[in-house]
Amino acid sequence: MKMPDSVFSRMLLAWLPFMAYAGSGVSAWRLAAAVAGLYWLSLLFFWPLRRFFPEAGARQVFPFWLALWGQLLWGAAGLAPFWVLSVYLLFPSGVLNARKTTAIPKKQPGYFFGHLIAGAGFFVFAGALSSACALDPARGFVVTPAWIFLMMFVAVYLWNRPSVRSPRKDFGAAKKEASS
Amino acid sequence: MKKILPAVLRWCFLVVFLAGMVLLFLSARTLTENPGVAVKVRKVFYR
Numbered sequence: 001m002k003m004p005d006s007v008f009s010r011m012l013l014a015w016l017p018f019m020a021y022a023g024s025g026v027s028a029w030r031l032a033a034a035v036a037g038l039y040w041l042s043l044l045f046f047w048p049l050r051r052f053f054p055e056a057g058a059r060q061v062f063p064f065w066l067a068l069w070g071q072l073l074w075g076a077a078g079l080a081p082f083w084v085l086s087v088y089l090l091f092p093s094g095v096l097n098a099r100k101t102t103a104i105p106k107k108q109p110g111y112f113f114g115h116l117i118a119g120a121g122f123f124v125f126a127g128a129l130s131s132a133c134a135l136d137p138a139r140g141f142v143v144t145p146a147w148i149f150l151m152m153f154v155a156v157y158l159w160n161r162p163s164v165r166s167p168r169k170d171f172g173a174a175k176k177e178a179s180s
Numbered sequence: 181m182k183k184i185l186p187a188v189l190r191w192c193f194l195v196v197f198l199a200g201m202v203l204l205f206l207s208a209r210t211l212t213e214n215p216g217v218a219v220k221v222r223k224v225f226y227r
Binding site: 025026027030031053057061065073077078 | 204
């Protein structure tokens with residue numbers, strides 16, 4: 001299965017397991033912080049060590065690593081381990097490819113930093129979206145699936161609306177249309 | 181020999197990594213079996 005490379009697609013996919021915690025008393029902001037924390041820890045661990053694993057070894061070990069963390073918080077806090085799925089879906093697949101240099105462009109110094117920033121982005125996105133989902137005015141703070149999907153639609157619409165795009169790109173498109 | 185040695189070292193690293201994870205799991209489990217610790221960790225996630 002090919003996972004999407006776009007950060008927003010990964011964040012939206014990674015937020016889906018949060019639906020399982022709706023109405024369970026789990027604080028979405030704290031859970032998002034735990035997801036971002038484990039994401040950063042995994043990135044800092046697997047990025048420098050990926051070359052030391054056997055061929056495709058890091059890719060096989062990664063789910064085991066996540067299962068360990070899921071089990072630890074299941075045992076310690078009674079927290080259902082859906083949240084590790086968020087880390088799995090948020091994690092960029094190129095990091096686990098040890099010797100495929102095409103997946104990790106060496107000449108881009110901001111590549112690793114960009115992945116780190118994605119963790120902070122997910123924390124804000126997941127926290128804000130879960131807070132919005134918990135505030136259903138029609139049902140008096142009772143979470144309904146229709147409201148959750150409406151909030152997801154609003155998030156996707158806000159991300160993809162045309163005015164957010166770079167004006168230079170729009171200008172280029174308009175210029176092409178004018179010239180043709 | 182030059183080709184075999186890195187492969188053997190990589191497999192050794194994998195075994196050490198897996199053993200470390202099992203040790204981490206066992207030590208954390210004994211810690212969280214303590215009811216005081218479990219209550220504190222639970223309070224972090226639940227409102």
